[in-house]
Structure formats: C-alpha cells, structure tokens
Amino acid sequence: MKKIYEKLYSYYGPQKWWPIIQKKPTKQQKISEIIIGTILTQNTSWKNVEKALNNLNKNHLLSFKNIKKTKTEKxxxxxxxxxxxxxxxxRLKLIADFYINNDLTKLSTEQLRNKLLTLKGVGNETADSILLYAFNRPIFVIDSYTKRIFSRMGFCNNNITYEELQNLFMQNLKKDIILFKEYHALLVKLAKEFCKNKPLCKKCIFSKSCKKLFK
DNA sequence: GGCCAGGCGGCCC
DNA sequence: GGGCCGCATGGC
Structure with a gap:
C-alpha cells in the first residue's frame, strides 16, 4: 500500500486538492467550498464542477448562510x-440547513460520519470526502477509481464492498491525514491518465507490477 | 455520436 | 444484500 503511494507521489508530486476557487478563504469558507464541491462532483467531471463553483463564488454562494437564503431554482x-x-x-439546500443547525466540530469521526449519511445526497464516498478534506479527519476515501485500480492490480475483487476496501487501506496505512488526502488524489490522477476504462497499460507507471495487463 | 465523469436514492426482488 | 434506473451537462 505504502509503496504504491510512494511511486505515485514521486511520479506526480502533491496534487493540491481543495479548496481552489476562493482566494485566501477563511476556515468556514474552506469548509463550505469543499462540501459544496463534494456534492457537485458526484459522477461528474471536475471541469464541469469548476464552472459551477465559479458561478456560485461570483454570487457569494460558496456560503451556507447565503445558500439558505437563495431559491433552489437560482x-x-x-x-x-x-x-x-x-x-x-x-441537496445543497439540505446540507446548508444541516450545517447551520448542527455543531459538527465536537462530534467524533464516527458520529459525524453517521450524521452525514442521514442526509439525502450524501453516501459513503461523499461523507468520507467531507470528513477527510473539509474536517481533516483521518479516513480513507474510496471511489470507483480506487476500486478499479486495486482490483486490476490484484489486491481485491471487483465486487469488494466500500467498507471492505476502505478497511484494507486503513489497516495497512498510518492514520496520516496528509497521506490519505494525497493518496486518494493521486489515485484519481492515475485513473485519469493510465488506468482508464480502457487502460493504457503499456505506458502506465505500474505496468511491471500490475497483475492485469491489457493490450 | 457514443462514452464517460472524483455517486446517490429509489425501486425491485 | 445486489441489480437496475433516473438524474444531465460538457469534453473527447
């Protein structure tokens, strides 16, 4: 697990994920931008999300208070x-209300995760992205890329559950927030560049160690 | 033009 | 517990 991370990191370097839209954001602004980003990026390419985030920012709507005041149609x-x-x-309206009405900072990671999962529009991946990137809690984010890469590499079956794959990472890595953030971001990078749906195995940096080699 | 993107909820069985 | 569907734009 750690070796794969190190190889990715030495090849790609740090990924600088989140927040990226606002200049010199306050702590609250960071949190809201990240949470809004996690909702918008669901099954959607990041470029499309960036446009949306910029539109919101222009209208001072990377803020839950202002979202609460804004009509859903707008x-x-x-x-x-x-x-x-x-x-x-x-779902942005729902999560804005949720954020304003709850003091989330005092909850344990487990409690916060369970609370987030009660929200419509927040599933495993979104909850964990919020925990890790917005609230700096040590939890590993799994997404379809992670599953694709690690099943191809031979670490798991393609039908492994979210929790099972998450445990695989959590049990084999130090609970290091920076590491968790970078690792997930680096896997996304790898999936976009080499480990695509139609993979580019010959060019991939893991072509020698990966079990599944596609032509 | 078809496929895919940093999923999720609501069904159905 | 799994399988399928709707949700929808924009880039390649």
Whole structure:
C-alpha cells in the first residue's frame, strides 16, 4: 500500500486538492467550498464542477448562510454545468440547513460520519470526502477509481464492498491525514491518465507490477 | 455520436 | 444484500 503511494507521489508530486476557487478563504469558507464541491462532483467531471463553483463564488454562494437564503431554482441555474442540477441544488439546500443547525466540530469521526449519511445526497464516498478534506479527519476515501485500480492490480475483487476496501487501506496505512488526502488524489490522477476504462497499460507507471495487463 | 465523469436514492426482488 | 434506473451537462 505504502509503496504504491510512494511511486505515485514521486511520479506526480502533491496534487493540491481543495479548496481552489476562493482566494485566501477563511476556515468556514474552506469548509463550505469543499462540501459544496463534494456534492457537485458526484459522477461528474471536475471541469464541469469548476464552472459551477465559479458561478456560485461570483454570487457569494460558496456560503451556507447565503445558500439558505437563495431559491433552489437560482442555485440550479448557477450549477447547471455540473449536471443533475435540480437534484444537486436541492441537496445543497439540505446540507446548508444541516450545517447551520448542527455543531459538527465536537462530534467524533464516527458520529459525524453517521450524521452525514442521514442526509439525502450524501453516501459513503461523499461523507468520507467531507470528513477527510473539509474536517481533516483521518479516513480513507474510496471511489470507483480506487476500486478499479486495486482490483486490476490484484489486491481485491471487483465486487469488494466500500467498507471492505476502505478497511484494507486503513489497516495497512498510518492514520496520516496528509497521506490519505494525497493518496486518494493521486489515485484519481492515475485513473485519469493510465488506468482508464480502457487502460493504457503499456505506458502506465505500474505496468511491471500490475497483475492485469491489457493490450 | 457514443462514452464517460472524483455517486446517490429509489425501486425491485 | 445486489441489480437496475433516473438524474444531465460538457469534453473527447
């Protein structure tokens, strides 16, 4: 596990994920931008999400207080480029209310995770992304890329559950927040560049060690 | 033009 | 517990 990380890191370097839209954000602004980003990026390419985030930022809407005051229809219009915009607009409203009405900072990671999962629009990956990137809790984020890469490498089956794959990482790595953040981001990078749906194994940096070699 | 993107909820069985 | 569907834009 650690060796794969080190190889990725030495090849790609740090990924600088989140937050990226606002200049010199306060702590609150960082948290809201990250949480909003996790919702918008669900099954959507990051470029489309960036446009939506910039639109929100121009309208001072990377803020849960302001989202709460804004009509769903207006939000939907502004985030149109991120796809599923009606659903996502609804869910931004829900999470804004949730954030404003709850003091989340005192909860344990477990408690916070369970609370997040009660929200419509927040599943395993989104909850863990929020925990790790917005609240700096040591939890490893699994996504479809992670599963694809590690099943191809031979570490797991393709039908492994979210929890099982997450445990595999958590049990074999130090609980290091910086490491968890970078590792997930680096896996996304690898999946986009080499370990695609139609993989580019010959060029891939893991072509020698990976079990599944596609032509 | 088809496929895919940093998923999720609501169904159904 | 799994399998399928709707949600939707934009880039390649």
């Amino acid at each position: 939000l939907a219009r502004l985030i149109k480029s991120s796809g599923y915009y009606n659903q996502k607009a609804d």
